[in-house]
Amino acid sequence: xxxxxxELCYFEILIHVNFYKMKKIFxxxxxxxxxxxxxxxxxxxxxxxxxxxxxxxxxxxxxxxEKESKTELEATFKMNNTNVSANxxxxxxxxxTETIIPVSELPAAVSKVVNTQYxxxxxxxxxxxxxxxxxxxxxVNIKVNGKKKELELNEDGSTVK
Numbered sequence: 001x002x003x004x005x006x007e008l009c010y011f012e013i014l015i016h017v018n019f020y021k022m023k024k025i026f027x028x029x030x031x032x033x034x035x036x037x038x039x040x041x042x043x044x045x046x047x048x049x050x051x052x053x054x055x056x057x058x059x060x061x062x063x064x065x066e067k068e069s070k071t072e073l074e075a076t077f078k079m080n081n082t083n084v085s086a087n088x089x090x091x092x093x094x095x096x097t098e099t100i101i102p103v104s105e106l107p108a109a110v111s112k113v114v115n116t117q118y119x120x121x122x123x124x125x126x127x128x129x130x131x132x133x134x135x136x137x138x139x140v141n142i143k144v145n146g147k148k149k150e151l152e153l154n155e156d157g158s159t160v161k
């Protein structure tokens with residue numbers, strides 16, 4: 001009977017040791033997988049784009065790059081405590097900048113059009129979009145009767161074509 005208890009204790013120890021080893025192997029595998037995926041997802045930003053970005057936004061912080069399309073990259077960052085994103089072509093040419101603004105900062109003409117065309121609509125998010133040549137427009141995300149709409153309007157309230 002004594003030998004049987006020893007064998008049982010040995011078996012329990014063996015199970016605990018193997019379980020501990022399996023936990024370590026599993027944790028190492030997960031860590032390596034996540035580390036590999038994070039480095040795989042990083043975007044290589046060409047020097048021309050980095051230079052153009054740094055010249056246009058010298059005070060930007062928390063910059064993160066994503067691939068917008070085959071020919072365009074998007075940087076999301078903070079500037080003056082505001083969330084901003086800017087798009088650049090791979091040759092470094094600037095495409096546009098989007099800045100999140102309070103709806104209270106929308107031009108009166110834009111607010112009037114939104115309120116007139118969508119009475120009772122709920123909109124709390126707006127963006128100021130700047131494009132080359134000084135072109136400025138506004139994007140308003142509105143919810144009307146439970147449906148979300150995205151409006152793009154010029155400063156005078158006309159629809160962007």
